[in-house]
Amino acid sequence: MRRILSLLLLFSSFTLCAQEIPCSPLKVPQSFAGSYGELRRDHFHTGLDWRVGGVVGDTIYAIKSGYISRLSVSTGGYGNAVYITHPDGTLSLYGHMHDFVPEFAALVKEEQYASERFQVSLEFEPGQLPVECGEAIGRVGNTGYSVAPHLHLEVRDLATQTPLNYLARGYYKVVDDIPPVFQRLFFFGYCDTLALPIRYPLRTSNHPTSLSGTTVRLPHKSYLGIDAIDRQNGTTGKLAVVEYLVMLDRDTVFRFEVGEIHPKQGCYLSALREQSVGGDDVIKTLLDPNNLLSEHIYAHERGLLVLNDYEEHDLKVRISDEHGNCSTISFKVRRDDYLESSLSSVAAALANQEDFQRIPMLWYMPHVFTDEGVSYTLPAASLYDSGWFPYAKVAEADSSLNILSSVWKLGDPSLPLHSNGELFLESPLSDSLHSKACLAFYQDGVLSYAGGKWDGKGVRGNVGFGTWCVTTDTTPPAISFWERKGHILRAGDEILIYLEDDFSGIKDYRVEIDGKWHLSMFKRGRISLRLDPERISRGSKHTIVVKAKDNCGNSTVVSRDFFF
Template sequence: MLLNCTNLVAQIFPPTSYPQGYFRDPLDIPMRLAGNFGELRPNHYHMGFDIKTNARENLPVYAAADGYVGRIKIEPFGFGRAIYVVHPNGFTTVYAHLNAFNPALEKWVKDQQYQQESWKVFLELPANLFPVKKGDFLANSGNTGGSQAPHVHFEVRRTNGDVNLNPFLFGFPVDDAVPPQLQRLAVYDRTVSVYEQSPRLFPVRAISGSTYMPTPSVITVTSPVVSFAIGAYDTQTGSTNHNGIFESTLLVDEQPVVAFRMDNISYNDTRDLNAHIDYKTKFQGGPFLQFLTELPGYANAIYRRNKGNGAIDVSDGAVHTVSIVVKDAIGNTSTLNFKIQYSGTDPERPAPAGKKFYPQMMDGFESADCEFYIGERCLYDSVHIRYNKSANTNTEVVSSIHTIGAPYIPLRDSFLIRLQPTRPLTDAERSRTVMQWFVGTKKEVQKVQWQGNWASARFRDFGSFQLVVDTEPPVIVPIGFTDGSNMSKAVRIAFTVKDNLEEFKKVRVLLDGKWLRFTNDKGKTFLYSFDEKCMGGQHELKIHAEDEAGNVTEKTYNFTR
């Protein structure tokens, strides 16, 4: 059965060819992975390798092949500090979460930051400025940006179109003789939205080698149309990390129906992970479940169809054989086999509350003081969107609380919300009004646009929304210094910014009237390490902080260096 399945899967995914041995390992230690391409992460696919650095920082990172430094990115989250190397064979490699770049590159980047008066930069470099040879030193490894522990995030992209490719396809030296591990099977009723049900979950067990079977092996369903999802992970020889699987194919009655493969994904589409997983189950604290069906709103999907989208008609009542074949990028394979049969009894269900919205259609809801509009690219599956209005007693809140949809329904694009305040606002209040989204303890604010008495903003999640007049400026908190400090023995200046709505928009620092570069890695502490920009003597440090509502705080500190 397994050999037959493997041959049938090849009908969906034809062979591909990528240069082998062209790229070297960017580190000088054995390549061990903390994360791989296509691994499931909150709201995105993981888009490369996370290469372990033995829990250390400042390991040398080398160019994977000849080329030139084409881009530099520095940001508080995401990549942190990253280098993009463009290669003559049509590919680009990316190295992220770095510490210091090589000295020449570090100096050039610093000069650019001072010219732009911005620590956060995304720089395009000409081909002749920083050419590199394979094995040239690029930077030291680190833990900057969205990294949670020291490692190097490494990507291979197709330069034309900037599409990420699975680095495993290029033959990097990762020892892997371990097939993917299957954990569970999920079965869905496809006569209703995936967001208006909870799947039936079945544990699976290995029965021989890498062949698995659920309990029970024959599954009886009450829906005439069903689909499936799996819980699975991959790992490598000698590793305990649960990494992502590369490929899975659904076969029904020995015919391939649909499959997905983690071989190339654009950053424009990485949020579509939310259409590949059972987002509701994961949001509610359950496991990652990967659909073996393509939802109707999933554009540019990782799926390939052979006979339909993965929703299986079992209304004939016959016993159907099902196989789910799971592979890693090396070719190690596991298979889940079971049977499924419709019982002929489709239970009645109460109609869900709310208005039904559909993918690839624009529609809206309007009431006296709340309107929202969901665009064509917002939804992955049809679903009823509930609306509820409740009173608010907070004096800073100038609208009712408007709850739209459920937070376990994912959105690909932002949707438009328009609210009216519950009382007339002065011009000063309108200029300081923000719309706040909240779910549980999570919050986000956006500055509103006014059209008459309607305040509008866009958000990318369902939840509760309200208008807040924010007149409280952010607070600047110096760390280890005060006005008049003698800092001759200090090695750096540090401060933080706090805001009552937990978000600030802009921070700018001047030293003796000139812009001074403070880093803000992970959006926490602002840091400046003393260098040639601050020599000995008396100095004036002026810190300007602004929040989303436009409230401004300025503090001036005099110090001696």
């Protein structure tokens, strides 16, 4: 009987948990600096960034009951982060935290010293670290890839790993009666009568609402670039537009609905963004064939505005946010086959067809380019659409500039890639420099580190389109302390160490005190070392040793004595 009662209580408890309504992770007014679906450099934002007034320290609470399934610490990404698995089949993630509650912090610190690494990830089984809804788990911070204190809250469906939009689902309420804002509207021509289709700019409206009531002349086929953001009451954050709609007369030409996007789809954002005009907020209506976001998109005629006659037509562009606020621009369009921008762009494309220094690339095929001392290989489906591959040797090697191979321009940098290609450049380097060799991006005589390793007769690495050469990095990192007159200064128990590398960047570092590894954090050129009185005795002299290595294997070791 007791066993049956226990099972009934367990089932009842699970049912209550499964129906649990999430609470707020913070005890501050709900306001967001970033929302679900916001456009980032190469992905959609998949959570809610909670504002905290620009300061660290607010307590973070578990939004539902469950168990801690992971604690992670990193200098990038989410920084200090807690992952909670819930009985309803979801996982909540709390990112950029300042610190964890003492129980979790002790577990993390133990693992850091055991592995002698700052960056760690600890995973736990059900029952090890249970947590209740509303229980404190840490404090708001600014760790990882974060530019200001905030809480990144993300909820995922465990079965599919799809991030869920808890604001659109109504779990969190904010006052929002502000419609999205049109920032710019771009018009592009599209010509598909040549060997490969060409796209070209027609005009830009920096004040899109001024188009209302006007007539815009367009070629036979064209498409739009829509630059828009959303606003909410009480925040200056640039938030997500969740639906883009374009209608020609009464027919839908293009609709993109953010919905809830799996990361494997979200990484195709570059296929949706119009790269040629710069900025992160420009969505194009043209659907590329290798765009796996297509299930979120309706695109008649691939999203092209096709004008088959010379009459005026009504064009409507509407943007919406997750609370139903909308902004709409309506104007007329008319076909004009004699637009100067169209004629000049097509004429230039025809003239370039005979240019032997470019070759066609089909998006669904692998692409291999070889010439004297160079090879570049793109896997199939690296492109979002077919296009031209321009190439040229732009300069010879020049040892006085540390350019140690021919300089090659490969591809069009404005053409987005889903994955980089493999580049090999030959270089007549002496054996002693092989370990120091790397690829470099070349622009206006300036070299920037681009990775790669020596491989036989040259350097091999993965890069995108651009201008490239081989170079070397033989200069070790520079290490310096915050000190005065040879004495290390401290801010309380914290020592600051500055770590710089002039080219390839810091790959690894290590801090030891009296011969033993000591916990420290390296971020943005600075090591923060907080002295731990449990591991270092007070009132005596100690020796600190800092070791650093860059990405080309150059290393530096600096030692200092200090009193604690």
